Amino acid sequence: MANHIQLGGVESHLHQLGVPxxxxxxxxxxxxxxxxxxxxxxxxxxLTHLVQDVKPEVIHDSIQWTKALSHGDLVVxxxxxxxxxxxxxxxxxxxxSIVSCPVPCEVPxxxxxxxx
Numbered sequence: 001m002a003n004h005i006q007l008g009g010v011e012s013h014l015h016q017l018g019v020p021x022x023x024x025x026x027x028x029x030x031x032x033x034x035x036x037x038x039x040x041x042x043x044x045x046x047l048t049h050l051v052q053d054v055k056p057e058v059i060h061d062s063i064q065w066t067k068a069l070s071h072g073d074l075v076v077x078x079x080x081x082x083x084x085x086x087x088x089x090x091x092x093x094x095x096x097s098i099v100s101c102p103v104p105c106e107v108p109x110x111x112x113x114x115x116x
Contacts, residue, residue, distance in 0.1 A: 006032075007022075007023070007031065007032060010023070010031065010032065010038070011023060014038075019042075023038060023041050023042070024041050024042075024044070024045040024056075025041070026040075026041055026044060026056070026057060026060040027057060027060075028057075028060065028061065029041050029060065036065065036073060036074070039073065039074060040060060040063045040074060041060070043063055043074060043076070044056065044059045044060035044063055047059045047076065047095070050094075050095065050098070051081060051083070054081050054082070054083070058080070058081065058082065059081065061080065062076055062077050062078070062080035062081050063075070063076055063077075064077055076092070076095065078091045078092050078095075
C-alpha cells in the first residue's frame, strides 16, 4: 500500500514539534517531495518580513543549496534579491545578526567568513 503524504499531515507533524504552521506556499517549492524545501519556505517567509520591498517569490528564489555541506544546507544569495543602493555583504551581515529562524537551524554565517 502506497504512503501518500499530504500537506496537512506534514504541517501536523511540524506543529507537534513546535514549528509554526501553515507552511507558506511558494510556486517552486516541492515540500511534499523535497523536505529541504520546507526550510526554504520558512526562511523565505522570515526574510519577507525583513526585506519588504522584494517580492516573496524573488526572496524564495534567492535561497539555494550550498555546494558543500560543510557550508550548511542552504544559502541566501543576497545579490539575487536585487536590492538597490546597498552592499550585499552588509545585507548578509544584517541578516545574520537578526536571524531567529522558526525551525531548528544553526546560526548563519556571512559568506566572507568561510575564507573565500
